Amino acid sequence: MIELTHFQVLSGLLFAIGLYGVLARRNAILVLMSIELMLNAVNINLIGYSIFMNASESHRALGHVLIIFVITIAAAELALAIAIILRLYRNKSSINTDDINIMRW
Amino acid sequence: MTSLIIFYLASCVVLGGGLAVVLSRNIVYAAFGLIASLSGVAGIFILSFAPFLALVQILIYGGAIVIVIIFALMLTKLEDFRTLSDHKHWPIALVTSLITLGIIISTAFYRPANLTSRSGLDLSKLADELFSKWAVPFEMASLVLLIALMGGVIMVRKIDSRDDK
Known part of the structure; x- marks a missing residue:
């Protein structure tokens, strides 16, 4: 029988994997992919609570609505981030995050 | 019982794809791992009686986001990636992610009072x-x-x- 704990543990594992990717990898596109993994971990947690909580229908629909918003914002964020990465590549011909220090004072 | 087996299979796909994303040397394999991981999340959605969300997940992530990422890979130079100083800070990253994992897992075993059995929501x-x-x-x-x-x-x-x- 699937429990809420299963969803939470899976979500935590996926979030930790994504966090490791964000901190350890130096390729900007890989960092972006790891952020997508973390957003999906959040989605797993949301759907888990939505189907296991003993709440009213409108409260449980909130979980689904939030997932739709998270997916939308993830798409918008990805479009902007890819544009920034391509711009950086054109200006500095590198997408190594160690080379990107023009905003550092 | 069958649903639990399917849940574990989908979890293996999700976590294996995620590990392929963060550990693979070849970045194209990382993109394929991302596809696997996101499809696994779609499977989790189907197990949660949310087929609409699974459809949205496959359409937007598999159909749009991964394609955009692969195009970004094609528009940047691929030869750099082998010599890239990757995984340089891996001990700090490992410790941080393990601490985060410990916090999340320790809260996962706290059971909220008003839990019910698994039930879906009408579209x-x-x-x-x-x-x-x-x-x-x-x-x-x-x-x-x-x-x-x-x-x-x-x-x-x-x-x-x-x-x-």
Whole structure:
């Protein structure tokens, strides 16, 4: 029988994997992919609570609505981030995050 | 029982794809791992009686986001990636992610009081909520998407024509 704990543990594992990717990898596109993994971990947690909580229908629909918003914002964020990465590549011909220090004072 | 087996299979796909993303040396394999991981999340959605969300997940992540990422890989130079100083800070990253994992897992075994058995939500109920109570945030999200895409187009556009004037 699937429990809420299963969803939470899976979500935590996926979030930790994504966090490791964000901190350890130096390729900007890989960092972006790891952020997508973390957003999906959040989605797993949301759907888990939505189907296991003993709440009213409108409260449980909130979980689904939030997932739709998270997916939308993830798409918008990805479009902007890819544009920034391509711009950086054109200006500095590198997408190594160690080379990107023009905003550092 | 069958659903538990399917859940574990989908979890293996999700976590294996995620590990392929963060550990693989070849970045194209990382993109394929991302596809596997996101499809696994779609499987989790189907197990949660949310086939609409699974469809949205496959359409948007598999159909749009991964394709955009692969195009970005093609537009940047691939030869750099082998010599890239990757995984340089891996001990710090490992410790940080393990601490985060410990915190999340330790909270996962706290059981909220009002739990029920697994039950789904009607799609028409979701549509009711989304287009009545959450209609304004929904329109705001579409506006955010439009502005982000316009900003992306403006940012990557070549601006050398301005110097000629």
